[in-house]
Amino acid sequence: MLDDAFFDYLRGIDCSDVEVYSIPEGSVVFPKVPLMRVEGPVAVVQLLETPFVNLINYASLVTTNAARHRHVAGKSKVLMEFGLRRAQGPDGAISASKYCFMGGFDATSNVLAGHLFGIPLRGTHSHAYVSSYMSLDEIPDRTLRNKDGSKVCMDFVSLVKDWLCKIQAADSLRNVFGDTNQSELAAFASYALAFPSSFLALVDTYDVMRSGIPNFCAVALALHDLGYKASGIRLDSGDLAYLSIETRKVFHAIEKEFNIPGFGKMIITASNDLNEETIDALNKQGHEVDAFGIGTYLVTCYSQAALGCVFKLVEINSRPRIKLSEDVAKVSIPCKKRCFRLYGKEGYPLVDIMIRESEPSPKAGERILCRHPFLESKRAYVVPQHVEELLHCYWPGSSDKPRAELPSLVKIRSRCMQQLEKLRPDHIRRLNPTPYKVSVSAKLYEFIHYLWLNEAPVGELQ
Numbered sequence: 001m002l003d004d005a006f007f008d009y010l011r012g013i014d015c016s017d018v019e020v021y022s023i024p025e026g027s028v029v030f031p032k033v034p035l036m037r038v039e040g041p042v043a044v045v046q047l048l049e050t051p052f053v054n055l056i057n058y059a060s061l062v063t064t065n066a067a068r069h070r071h072v073a074g075k076s077k078v079l080m081e082f083g084l085r086r087a088q089g090p091d092g093a094i095s096a097s098k099y100c101f102m103g104g105f106d107a108t109s110n111v112l113a114g115h116l117f118g119i120p121l122r123g124t125h126s127h128a129y130v131s132s133y134m135s136l137d138e139i140p141d142r143t144l145r146n147k148d149g150s151k152v153c154m155d156f157v158s159l160v161k162d163w164l165c166k167i168q169a170a171d172s173l174r175n176v177f178g179d180t181n182q183s184e185l186a187a188f189a190s191y192a193l194a195f196p197s198s199f200l201a202l203v204d205t206y207d208v209m210r211s212g213i214p215n216f217c218a219v220a221l222a223l224h225d226l227g228y229k230a231s232g233i234r235l236d237s238g239d240l241a242y243l244s245i246e247t248r249k250v251f252h253a254i255e256k257e258f259n260i261p262g263f264g265k266m267i268i269t270a271s272n273d274l275n276e277e278t279i280d281a282l283n284k285q286g287h288e289v290d291a292f293g294i295g296t297y298l299v300t301c302y303s304q305a306a307l308g309c310v311f312k313l314v315e316i317n318s319r320p321r322i323k324l325s326e327d328v329a330k331v332s333i334p335c336k337k338r339c340f341r342l343y344g345k346e347g348y349p350l351v352d353i354m355i356r357e358s359e360p361s362p363k364a365g366e367r368i369l370c371r372h373p374f375l376e377s378k379r380a381y382v383v384p385q386h387v388e389e390l391l392h393c394y395w396p397g398s399s400d401k402p403r404a405e406l407p408s409l410v411k412i413r414s415r416c417m418q419q420l421e422k423l424r425p426d427h428i429r430r431l432n433p434t435p436y437k438v439s440v441s442a443k444l445y446e447f448i449h450y451l452w453l454n455e456a457p458v459g460e461l462q
Contacts (some may be wrong), residue, residue, distance in 0.1 A: 015039055017184045018048070019056075020395035023339075024404070024413035026102060027390070028423060032373065033339055033352050035060070037391055042316060045140035049311040058092070059099050061307040062299065067420060069294060071428060072283070074275050078291035080122045081108040082271060083299030095432065102413050104420075109293075118411050124234045124269075125336065130187040133441040136161075139190050147196070147227030156222060160189050160299025163225075164218035172257045173250070180211040188219045196223055200231040200269070208235065208243050213250055224260055232267030234293065240270045241287040248288035269293055279432065296393075328374050334451055335444065339391055342368075342384035348424045350382055351437040352390070356444050362387050371437035373448060380437075390449045 018040035023029055035056060038045050066081075073079055081100040088094035091261030107122035108114060114121040136157055144156040153159060164185070168177050184206055192199045199219065203212025213233070220230035235243050252264035270282075270289040275297035282289065296302065312332040313321050320334040337354045340362050344350045351370050353362065362368045364387050372378035392404040407415070426434040440448065 013044055015044065015154055015395070018044060018395065018399045019122055019393065019397045019399060021391040022394050023390045024392060024415065026412040027420065028419040030352060030436050030438050031341065032333065033354065034337065035392065037336070039410060040397065053309055053311050057307045057309045058077040058095060060309065061301050061304065062096050063099040063103040063416070065298060065301045066100040066105050068276055069298060070104030071280065071420070072279050072430065073292055078200060079105040079292045080291060081105045081298060082293040082295035084110045085197070086296040093299065098409065100298060102409065104413070110228055124200050124202050125191055127202060127205045130184055130202065130301065133183045133186040133190065135183060136186045136189070138186055144193055144196060144226060153226055157189050157224040160185065160218050163221040164214065167214055167217055167254070170257045172253045177214040178210065180215050181206045184211055185215045185218065188215050192219045192223055196228045198231050199223060199235050202236060203233045204235055204237045208238060209246060213247055216252055217250065221258065230266065232269060234269040234271060236271045239320065240272065240284040240289065241282050244268050244270065246289040267291060273297065311361055320451060322455055324452065324456055331374065333440065333448060335447065337390065341388040341390055342382050343386040343388070345385050349422060350384065351439050353439045353441060354444060355441040356447070359443055361389070369442045371442060371445040373440050373445065
């Protein structure tokens with residue numbers, strides 16, 4: 001049973017004596033380099049462990065996953081996060097939308113996340129919307145005003161039907177299109193009446209090439225007559241590479257047949273359980289997809305379910321501490337540390353180095369010995385052309401230390417993209433990437449092994 005005084009203590013706790021240092025959000029980080037350094041009374045700091053690690057682990061994991069998808073898709077493709085229905089609960093979904101945007105995605109289908117964080121919204125109608133229509137007779141109001149407002153088309157549906165007949169009779173498309181699903185045509189026409197400036201159709205409810213594409217083109221051409229430009233189509237099943245290529249051929253044929261400039265460049269979006277591997281395969285096959293909508297594999301981080309960030313005590317009352325293990329990877333690096341990134345002549349980062357707080361900072365143009373924390377033979381002299389300190393003070397507590405700015409989400413996203421571009425290509429290639437070097441100074445190396453020997457018990461054999 002707990003004493004009432006303990007709860008009184010908890011009620012009076014604040015973080016006025018706590019200082020928090022962190023690597024800026026959107027930065028590329030590597031194993032062993034501290035993401036944060038937290039200083040303060042041990043009981044208070046220990047209470048912060050769980051919320052800090054919880055907030056950092058998933059955020060870093062999903063941002064990394066998003067950045068990997070951006071890397072494999074390429075800079076020119078639009079990436080949309082479609083993971084709301086598959087995420088781990090509503091809070092996980094909101095976090096996923098935010099950090100996918102940070103990691104390089106362009107938009108989300110999560111309206112609440114868009115409202116909360118200012119993320120651009122993108123989405124389409126569902127298959128259920130298309131199949132809910134039975135015929136064109138279900139569209140009661142068929143009027144649509146021209147984009148410039150000069151006149152009103154009294155029967156948009158008849159205009160759509162006329163264009164469908166023209167497509168079916170066109171010389172360049174002869175024998176390509178026959179009868180289409182009229183309930184799908186009704187759904188498309190109704191959607192275009194509601195959203196004439198952003199008409200994007202899901203075309204695989206019945207048959208992509210025999211129905212979805214000609215029905216979309218008929219509606220898009222009718223919108224063009226009234227001054228609007230359709231956004232494009234979404235493919236959610238089938239052979240995405242083949243279907244995107246065949247769809248592009250149809251768009252180009254219609255542009256040429258009816259002299260509609262830009263119709264051949266209509267946006268083609270692909271979805272359907274996409275991940276890094278499927279996008280990479282599509283790139284190798286060749287495709288005409290302009291945008292990818294990615295959900296399940298993105299927000300659930302399917303290829304790696306969790307990130308193993310940990311919170312370790314490295315110094316107390318100015319006395320360094322170390323956590324030992326038979327698994328060297330789990331041995332902590334003691335001492336209150338400062339961390340730096342050293343850049344080479346070509347502008348790429350060469351190595352990250354940790355030093356004791358009392359050591360002088362590395363300087364550009366000055367040679368410094370960088371050592372592997374645990375392997376004696378792995379060491380190298382580095383003459384950096386540029387030095388970047390990684391940890392900045394974001395919560396100074398009651399001290400008078402300056403507080404680093406917390407940038408907007410857009411600025412964090414921009415930093416993330418810039419950081420990835422700074423990395424050497426072999427560090428981020430998908431197959432057998434070159435490990436990035438993380439090191440310690442010579443003095444910190446010597447102290448690690450001195451403390452290790454002091455703290456490890458000596459065995460006795462008999």
